[in-house]
Amino acid sequence: MLNLLVFTLVGAGAQLVDGALGMAFGVTATTLLIFSGVGAAHASAAVHLAEVGTTLVSGAAHWRFRNIDWKVVLRLGVPGAVGAFLGATVLSGLSTEAAVPVTATILLVIGVYVALRFSVRPPAVADARRSPHTAKFLSPLGFFGGFIDASGGGGWGPITTSTLLSRGKTAPRTVIGSVSASEFLVAVAASIGFLIGLGRESLDNLLIVAGLALGGALAAPVAAWLVSRVPATLLGTAVGGVIVVTNLYKLFDTFEVSSTVATLLYVLLIAGWITLLVVSWKRSKLTSVESSGGLENLEAPTPTALQEDPQGQKI
Numbered sequence: 121m122l123n124l125l126v127f128t129l130v131g132a133g134a135q136l137v138d139g140a141l142g143m144a145f146g147v148t149a150t151t152l153l154i155f156s157g158v159g160a161a162h163a164s165a166a167v168h169l170a171e172v173g174t175t176l177v178s179g180a181a182h183w184r185f186r187n188i189d190w191k192v193v194l195r196l197g198v199p200g201a202v203g204a205f206l207g208a209t210v211l212s213g214l215s216t217e218a219a220v221p222v223t224a225t226i227l228l229v230i231g232v233y234v235a236l237r238f239s240v241r242p243p244a245v246a247d248a249r250r251s252p253h254t255a256k257f258l259s260p261l262g263f264f265g266g267f268i269d270a271s272g273g274g275g276w277g278p279i280t281t282s283t284l285l286s287r288g289k290t291a292p293r294t295v296i297g298s299v300s301a302s303e304f305l306v307a308v309a310a311s312i313g314f315l316i317g318l319g320r321e322s323l324d325n326l327l328i329v330a331g332l333a334l335g336g337a338l339a340a341p342v343a344a345w346l347v348s349r350v351p352a353t354l355l356g357t358a359v360g361g362v363i364v365v366t367n368l369y370k371l372f373d374t375f376e377v378s379s380t381v382a383t384l385l386y387v388l389l390i391a392g393w394i395t396l397l398v399v400s401w402k403r404s405k406l407t408s409v410e411s412s413g414g415l416e417n418l419e420a421p422t423p424t425a426l427q428e429d430p431q432g433q434k435i
Contacts, residue, residue, distance in 0.1 A: 126156065127331025131170070132339035134332070137359050143277025143299075144359060146171065147230055149332055150223070150273030155366050158328065160219035161211050164273035165314035166325040168208070170332035171307035179301035187297025189290075192251045195258040196265075196280060197302030201309035203266030208310045211271045212317020217374075224370040226272030227363060234278050235360025238353045239396040241286070242403065251290040251298070262302070270310040276303055351404035354397065361393040 130152045138145035146167050153163035182188050211219060261283055269276035277299060284295045368389065372382045 124327060124331050124334075127153075127328045128335040128338070130156070131332035131335025133335070135174075135336035135339035136342060137355075138277070138336075143281045144234065144274070144363075145174070145336070146269060146276060147227055147234075147272075147274025147278060147363060148359065151227055151231075151363050151366050153328065154220070154223065154273070154370065160223040160273060161214065161314070161318060162321070162325055163328075164208070164211060164223070164270060165311070165318060166328040167273060167332065168204075168270065168307045168310040168314065169325070170329045170336070171303065172311055173333055174336050175300060175304040175307050179297075179304050182297030182300055185293075185297070187293045188301050189251050189294050189298050192253070192258060192290075192294075192298040193302045195253075195255045196262040196298065197305035198262070199259040200262035200266030200269075200276065200280075200302060201305040203263040203268075204270040204306045204310040205266075205313040207267040207270030207272075208313025209317050211273075212314055221371060221374045222271070223273050224367040224374070226268060227274065228367040228371065230268075230272065230275045230278050231360045231363030231367060233282070233360070235357050235364065235393070235396055237278075237282050237286075238356025238360065239400040239403070242353050251284070251294065253284070253287070253289070266306045266309070269306060270313060276306055351400070353400040353404050357393075357396050357400040361396070364389065364393070 130149055133152065134145045134149035137148045146164075149167045149170075150160075150163045153166065154160055158166070179188070211223070214222060261280060265276050265279040268279060280302075281295060281299045284290060284299070285292060365386075368385070371377075372385075377385075
């Protein structure tokens, strides 16, 4: 019962992040599971099996609200499924000790990317409901995202969603909806890959899967509230920093880095993280002021202004 509670809390935390940013359920859940002592391959297998259900529900919801471009789903999701199957096979073939530094390194890089992406250069905003991107662009992106997602325990959203948003050619709602729907194919392919690679061991994680799914379902309404209250730039920077710190700890522990060197690197990292958080906060406040200023400029003139000419005389 205690383990179920822990995994439910992990799922809830990951869903809060994913629901607010439209990405990072896998990378957050895998990071927390590995940090709690679960093996890298088993953590990724459990996360992807749980995502089979969550992405199906998410995709259906986005379809209901017309947030999906099905051409993007096919061009992104099918190559992504191939990459995810290969990534799961590769991770399953690594020993537990060898898998930890590989997964931690991938998650560390993704964490740095997410933190910088939301603080230094937030995603552009477009309004096109249909994506102009062709298979020549989407297929390699999907394959790479799927491979990293399965082999690293997460990364589909940070890689694909951030890349498509940064292009500034498709409405964010369409990008998030299409990526979420295509992730179902990635989750299914990765789960099959882990089932083949790990065999019956992958079924030993049903308690983890149940906890992640339960926590995600419970946190979904809170995530919807959170996205309307906390600026995405600030939340994305904070989440990226947490991912970096936790996976850096795993790397230090694996390679037995001396405490002096580790402390120095932690101080530099946290100082840089705080700087990015300040930049994100200022950016969010500036955006808020500009938005309110724009609304004020649209207000109707006062009656006095309507009754006076430029020289101040009554009309």
